[in-house]
Amino acid sequence: MTSTANPGPDPDQHRRVRAGVGFGFGAYAIWGLLPLYFVLLAPAGPYEIVALRVLFSLVFCLLILAITRGLRQLLRVFRDGHTLAALSVAGVLIAANWLLYTVATTTGHTLEASLGYFINPLVAILLGVVVLHEKLRALQWAALGVGVLAVLVMAVFYGSVPWLSLGLAFSFGFYGLVKSRIGSRYPALVTLTAETATITPLALVAMALLGVRGEVTLTSEGPGHFLLLLAAGVITAVPLLLFGAAASRLPLSTLGMIQYVAPIGQFVLAVALFHEAMPPERWVGFGLVWIAVVLLVLDAVRAPRVPRLPKRPRATRA
Template sequence: MTYNAETGSGPDRKKRTRAGFLYGFGAYGLWGLLPLYFVLLLPATAYEIVSMRVLFSVLFCLILLALTRSLGTLVQLFRDGKAVIALVIAGVLIATNWLLYVVATTTGHTLEASLGYFINPIVAVLLGVIVLREKLRPLQWAAIAVGFLAVLIMSVVYGSVPWLSLALAFSFGFYGLVKSTIGGRYPALVTLTGETAAIAPLALAAVFFLNSDGQITLFSEGAGHFWLLASSGIITAVPLLLFGSAAARLPLSTVGMIQYVAPIGQFILAITVLNESMPLERWIGFGIVWCAVLLMILDAVRAPRARRLQRERDAA
């Protein structure tokens, strides 16, 4: 049997779907393992790690663009004034997100980072309502309400608002919102190169300041440490490329469900490898957030079917 574009069936379709799942789980699985990588980079500070991540990402991406003969697309991107402004903002937002994440994972707060990425899809939906005036389905409203309840309860139980988790969720949510203004006009590798190149001067300034203060460890901790830091460009770009390949082969709703692999991985690492404390009150807080996540997943499963049934009714 051959592939039929109209029915979406056939072995080619199945192969693309299987490959999409492999790419998706590969991307989010690697993102879920990042806490181990950042712990290995100590005694480098979070500022050094993020600065090196930006600089080595630019270098690695430029090499990839040269090998794939795509540098012309990057030049085209930098001639697009609106896209450049968006990428500068996106670069600042993702650097802020990276900094918060590295601080969390290197100071014994990986669980809070995990919580932030569980909350992130709910934040993305909320931003869609506030900024883009999107209309939500009932299950999405329920997920937002339960998520708000979780934050409220955790604030009372912990005695303070989970600022780190919320900052991670909102910085990545706004990053996605800004990147959506560029749409699919440019490949993921090109936009990653553009946004990291846009903030490379800030990263260089940070390296200069840290070096003058004696806080740069790139050359002082041995060859192993040097290569671990230098590999940050690869570790940044590879999951993104895998994600891009998954998104090209799978429905957006499916990719949305796979994204929970990353915070699940972070959560498991935090309690099994990094030995972070998980008292009863924290289990309760996470449990409520997981209820909100379940509502989001149910909505993602039901929405495509509801749209299909509506199209059939309209065509009848």
Template sequence: MNQTRLGYLYGLGAYLLWGFFPIYFKLLRPAGPVEILAHRVVWSVAFVALLLAALRNYGFLRALLHRPRTLAGIVVAAALIAVNWGTYIYGVNSDRVVETALGYFINPLVSVLLGVFVLRERLRPAQWAALGVGALAVAVLTVDYGRPPWLALTLAVSFAGYGLVKKRLGLPAAEGLFVESAVLALPALAYLGWLVHRGDSTFGHGSAGHTALLVLAGAATAIPLLLFAGAANRLPLSAVGMLQYLAPILQLGCGVLIFHEPMPPARLAGFALVWLALIVFTVDALRQAGQSRAEARAAGAPRPPVPAEAGGQRTS
């Protein structure tokens, strides 16, 4: 199969799975958000450990022990992804799926802001315009909710920060997820043990299907991440950027169409402003990517032959 086509299949698989996550996490009730998060961490470690064992790929652990700055970065990444996962699970199971979708719509704009303030990147006028429209959208949604959309903002900031740290670390997907989950595994196991001691654990006390779904949280976490890595390695960044909007669109659909969460006119107007900001941002990114490719082709093209008159010498 063509590698580009395979990349699109991997990307679609990843974002389809992420898009239908609200349905999966709803099925994990009556487990609370922190218990679900703890199981997600523990079973992620187990799943990825088995995968790495099958691939005989444990050598990277020895190398990490001699890179303390990388280990510190992994701890920061683990903390950020724990906040993101926990907030998302809480949002889904408190009937705020629409707001969680908003967080992932806003995420690209927050990533741009981090590029300005952390990486000292300079923005093009269209990017500033997109950020301005995005800020207006947050203001409209604040009026609609009667409060700032804290849950959406927490998701956007935590995931954008996680992406920034991961970009600097440069670890492969499976290895990175394993180490990040391993960092969180001890507190997760301690929390699950505390729940068992109190008699509040739902693991093994509900139906067999519920217990199986908790165990499968590890695979549900790792598989879309590995599919995403496969897509990122085969597709241009602009294509991956377009695909990323599929997940929040599906999450929004789950919230409104399946779970019947309200979407009053003011909230819809706020979402429309977010979508306008993303359209401006995406069109500008695609235009810039096209210019970069054209410049790269021009730089790599052979120089045309110099006419005899221009060169000051005739050959005939």
């Protein structure tokens, strides 16, 4: 009589998970360090930066698709009217998100950008309740309540509503909602290319208007400045590719916890390098948001025990 040995852990699966964690940290680390890149682009203004980011991202993505023979899938998207309409909306939302983020990080408001991405998961939960009529677990309700309290504290005691943070969180939240409706019918790079193509006319108009006003710095500040602006396409696409590789290897709960690497990096840069002000009332507001984040992380740790659909929508960060 032969006995069947109980197979041990699959080494290939372990390698996939380790690689996924590395890809995830790489993607969110790049997004967390983006403020440093935008500072290097001075004297380019936020409108020029975002317009060139759109244009050069499109060029870079088309090159990658050509190399990987993915152009046919891109053509399929343009023949799919429903998907193309959704990606057009997504393009406008991500362009707004990029613009708000660039304005924040080039005008001494990196802390507000960090706060926006700490709040973003709470906004995603709120949209799930209001738009998708999802039912929340107790920890999610608690996190949402603490997040709302944090915004109220900042509005009352700090003296102003954190509009930049809320704009970043809601623009990306709605962007994720639109992309989730599309699902995984097309690879992330294909949908990014399509949505970038839909907003390319806006980027061209913006560059034309800036040119008329003499505010284009692309060719007027030397080759180093030109190359830095040219790199906007790579800076946009590379973390997306890393994110896509991570999303295909990791559970959503794990990826959801890694996402906080980006706002933590932005916060450290804002306080330690850019010396942005952190009065006591702002510490209280951030502290409440961090409590909400801890509640979400605890919920994510428990979430795998609850059955869920294996749906994995992908979205693009700033």
